[in-house]
Amino acid sequence: MDNAFILSIIAIIGSTLRQATPLIFAALGGVFSERAGVVNIGLEGMLTMGAFFAVYGSFVTKNPWIGVVFAIIAGAATAVIHAFLSIHLKAEQVISGTAINLFASAITSYLLMVLFKRQGQTDGVGTPYYPKDFMGKIPIIGGLLKEINWYVFIAFGLVILANYVLYKTPLGLRIRAVGEHPRAADTLGISVYKIRYFCVILSGALAGLGGASISLSTTNLFREGMVSGRGFIALAAVVFGNWKPAGAMGACLIFAFAEAFQIVAQGFGWTLPTEFYSAIPYVITMIVLAGFVGKTISPAADGVPYEKGEK
């Protein structure tokens, strides 16, 4: 194997990891929310809010890490709306999520005007410092490490953490119980509302972090429409991943790999319409997942509002 080949492999892996990261954050959020029984179509909107407020936080405080904190808070705050509508008011969860998506894109373009006095996009801001040169010097894996950023580490760390919380802790058991059979959980003294609120807000915080990984990583500004449907891809990854953190991560990685591959494939010089290449990630993801995942089972009470005292 020659050097150029290895380098291009590293480039593809790097690109895969970078592109998978925001998806993984949002998908983890989706897993928590849906495991507790609340469908979260609003991931896209929460990503958008996170992306915007990450840039705003970095812009105002000149500290990109505070921008990341802003993003998490903004995502969580948006999720409070979703939680209130779907848990408290028992609204149709798909409608509430859709409303959040519409609301997020409108409010961010309005705030862009008010806070930045700009149309369409903000100016560039500081992004979290990543010691590229230092990482590049690490033997063997240095070539890959310098291609990625902190978010990639955080995302994979969170997958492990989420897996642990959901399957090895009492809290995880409660979350799963609330999503499967809220009445049974309720009779055992678990507060269904509290768990659901917690999970929906957590999903917003995760999606907000995902938003920061879109606007404050390789990119250093917010632009309208920059989230470009990643929230919906993440939502699909939740389903394909069978509502499991590791499964969702796998689905995100497959999609991101296919995306990285199609970018390279555009240069093969096949005379195909570019729309064909754009479709590759979706087609590959579907084929792989349909072939390997098999039947997925959603949490039994997913999307069903819980009515206390109802028979």
Added chain:
Amino acid sequence: MKKILSFVLALTMVMALFVGCGQKTEPTEGNKPAEGQQKEEEKPKIKIGLATDEGGKGDKSFNDAAIAGLEKIQKDYGIEPVILESKQNDQYEPNLKNLAEANDLVFAIGFKMADATKKVAEANPDKKFGIVDEEVKLPNVVSIKFKEHEGSFLVGVVAAKTSKNGKIGFVGGIDSPLIQKFEAGFIAGVKSVNPEAAKDLESRKNVRYAASFSDVNKGYELAKQLYNSGCDVIYHAAGGVGIGVFNAAKEMKKYAIGVDSDQALTVPDAKDVILCSMIKKVDVGTYTVSKDAMDGNFKGGQTLELGLKEDCVGISPTVNPAVSKETLDLANKYRDEIIKGSIKVPSTLDEAKSFQPVELK
């Protein structure tokens, strides 16, 4: 009682809307009253209105440029243009309608307003209309289009001359005839200087499309892959995706070429990697059409194709020091030849393939 109250409230709100409109136009009116009045007697006074698309005033690009054209008219002819901002698609038609009632010439800025323009122009056959970037075939509408391929040709020359290894890339937004115009012109420009470098563009080996105009991160990934494969200059015609191209260029210490506006000014933190930008002068378009209308030779029903000859496309005023003077001189020579008509710049990919490069020294 309740009904009356709600009616009064609704009425007040509607009134408030109009008050808003009135105030908005105030600053544009009476900016230069003294100068205006002197020239007033020389020309018959016509009223001009303009409706922006969602970008609105202050977008530093398309709409602002269109308004700048009218501001020049205001200075030269002393008329007071009325400007309405459209915040949503469904405001295009009412805005144009309102403008058409009170004005003689109405501009619709942006291809998205084509349908609305068509409807309003049909309903007001005695009024004149101008639309930018799209064609509306009606006897009272002038369509203002740009020869983006001619401008792209010149930045192609710059790219080919500045590239050290002769590997040049192109990143497009959505693969469509409009963006292919940029691509075709660019290929022809590169081909004229370095036919070898154009081969990978023609075969689309060094061409990437994002299938989006707003996915900044996708632009980064596309450009990074191109730079990794050896390209050292990339021209983008991809809106917000281009920001990602600039970011990749910054990281990899390579060059990129901007589009539409002078992007070294609009994206200041990328100015070191932007060789130059291919700019579209929408202001010249609105100015020309207004001037024609003033002089009584409004070209209704026609489509203006504004290119290098009209000085409506070209290389931005801000040029990176990495571009040598010799390169700019060469680009200017090509510009002169294109204006003379001795080089016909291709506007489709097929034409670009059969384009015979003309070498100038």
